[in-house]
Amino acid sequence: MAEEQDKKQKPKATLIKHRKPSAGSFSQEDRTDKNDKKKVVVVKKKTKKTVPKVVAKKEEPVPVEQEKQAVSSPQAPRTADSGRGTGTEARPPQRPRQNTHSQTNSRPNGPQDRRPYNRDSRDNNRDNRDNRGFQNRNSHREGGSDQRRSFDRRQSGPDASQQRRSGGPAPRRQGGAPSGGPRRGPSGPPPRGPRRGPGTAPQGGQRRGPGSAPAGGKSTDDSLSAGKKQGGKKFYKAKKKTAYQKSKKDDVQEKSFQIKKKQVKRANPVPKEIEIMEVITVSELARKMNLKASELIGKLMEMGMMVTINQQIDAETAEILASEYNCNVKIVSLYDETLIETEKDNDEDLRERPPIVTVMGHVDHGKTKLLDAIRSTNVVAGEFGGITQHIGAYKVKVRDHEVVFLDTPGHEAFTLMRARGAQITDIVILVVAANDGVMPQTIEAIHHAKEAKVPIIVAVNKVDLADANIDRVKQQLSEYDLIPEAWGGSTLFCEISALKKTGIDSLLETVLLQAELLELKANYTCRAEGKVIESKVDHGRGIVSTVIVQRGTLRVGDAFVAGVYPGKVRALFNDKGEKIDEAPPATPVEILGFTGIPDAGSPFQVTETERQARQVGAKRQELEKQGEAQNVKKITLDNLYDSIQEGSIQELKVVVKGDVHGSVEALQTALEKLSTKEIHLVVIHAAAGAIVENDVNLAAASNAIIVGFHVRPTPKAQMIAEREKVDIRKYNVIYDAVEDIRSAMEGMLAPDLQEEVIGTVEVRDTFKVPKIGVIAGCYVTNGKARRNALVRVYREHIEIHSGKISSLKRFKDDAKEVDAGYECGLGIENFNDLKVGDTLEVYEVREIAKKL
């Protein structure tokens, strides 16, 4: 054993010898070098308890004091002071560094060719960390950087070349991997290294050292390789131990460094108070609090909330979170900041304004004809003669008064705008064809107008026709509380012929009369306010919007905000397409100068400055995003009870649609009986037929739910319902509908089972297959058709059967499911009445937990 150790030491003695020539010119240094080298050996041995003895025996010149010193202060070489201290008296300045280098080294000969870069980079890393304020490490690192410098010198300096030429040891080899070694030790010396131990190269690079160096033993490589061969095991053990010790220290330092790092982060403290909106995303809150989002997410998880970085939390939760950091939360309303203060009206500013009228009625009852008649008798024949209309609204003169007509499809414009909270119309003209009488859309129009609390003037049209029955119309309308004055009611009736242009003046007179009753007045001097009635992108002119000014006077150059878009009036055009400079109240006007396309119904407001317009626009856009994220609350059966409890609704409005009139009436009566003291159930519209856009618009505008009995929404209605978040409930049994709504009202709704429509299929052909029945050649228009899925058969939007898909084929092969855009053969269990044109709604019933 001792022999082995002796042998192991030999190379190091050789190493020392061979360093002499390398430092040839420094005679004094030779001595110090020798000492150094001896010291190197001692230090290395010191880490291994058994080695020093051997060294002492072999290396007579090793001063015992030095050895003791080294043994008693094993870490000494790691600090600059100690490292230098041992050598400063005797050595030139560079040598101690080399000593430090070699002392800190835990590797024998690092792979000379491959390692330097890595060592360097490690040193760099460490240096970086040092820069972040580590005193201990700084001193340690000094050696490292010195090593690097000496490495550079070795690479390029004359000494190095001399050494190489003379076959002397490259100084770097003495040191091997400087402090990289120890670091590597703990965290992961390449697993193979230690195992291979002394005999083999611990790492790829080291393999070269012992194995490939000439056996002359005159170079450091040689000596070390010899050492490895003989006693490398111990040598490595010592290295490993050193490495381990150092790594432990490194670990501690690393941890304290981490802590310091955290403390440094906290140097950017959590503010004492932050301002947030009603809701805030986790990332935004973290940003405001100078914290990491992950930290907040962790805290929220502790509170039992699983949120993602982009998820929104309410102000209350944010308050709780912030309080943990002694941070106050001030809730500010973004909505408040989006409001533009309106100028107050003084009585003297108020002047009469023209009424704004919408024409509504059943299809083909003569709405367009009436609008044409009004325009031609009052505009065309009047001042402007033959001027074509440019925008969806126009002004006519009746005696000395003006009347504004909205010339857009009555229902759509009316309800869409109302759905967006824009109440523009002052009066509704309900057109009813005298020969046809009251029809479904007539009733719808009545409901829309009543919901909007807009007075109705009835225009009984087509009185020129032989089969016109005016009394019948009056009779029918009286059922809807539209009773003529002559019959003791208060509704104004006019008998007209839009075709023959008779009764038009009388109708306009009636409109003026009604307007007078309404005492319509507006401020003409304040900043303009109005509503957008339509928008388009005009080739050459850009975004063009038609706005009805409701109060104030709009002028060219005014800054404004329309919906969420700021702008500045570049040009104004009236309903005849003429350029104008200003538009007083109740004027439909086309405006250029928008920065975005505002929606119909959006509010239009002039601001004091352009800057204010931009700021408000930006805030509104932010609010809109939030609103979208929050899914603006509409009444549904799921949130009904909560809304009742909150007191936010006292009335549940329902639109009832059914397959036949009888069932609609029955359902309406049954539902109305559900009214309680807390909540009143009002059926605002009930009719037979599919659920159409107008039903959804009405429900959206009135915050109502739709109950469909054996009917479903048309695709467009479905689309609007999804957009406007209108709850549509479909039932096949009246009892189920009543029970569901009762449960919802009582807060007991447990929609454990919920239908999910997975596809729509169109029947394009039918085949009779003997013993099987009727198979439909179908085309999947939407989603997918799935075998064994449930299916409802609709004919003209009315449900005629519900069952299960019993067979599904693609060509001749059975298919499990068929996607949209493909044809398939489809059979329905126990149902052979499929016809071309039928629509199949494929759905599945899923268990859904009750929504709170």
Ligand SMILES: Nc1nc2c(ncn2[C@@H]2O[C@H](COP(=O)(O)OP(=O)(O)OP(=O)(O)O)[C@@H](O)[C@H]2O)c(=O)[nH]1
């Ligand atoms: N005899 C007669 N026919 C009329 C009268 N008013 C309209 N019509 C005719 O009725 C048909 C429908 O008229 P429109 O003005 O297009 O009816 P509408 O209500 O606008 O129809 P939609 O736009 O489809 O809703 C046309 O052929 C008109 O010529 C009228 O007073 N007398």
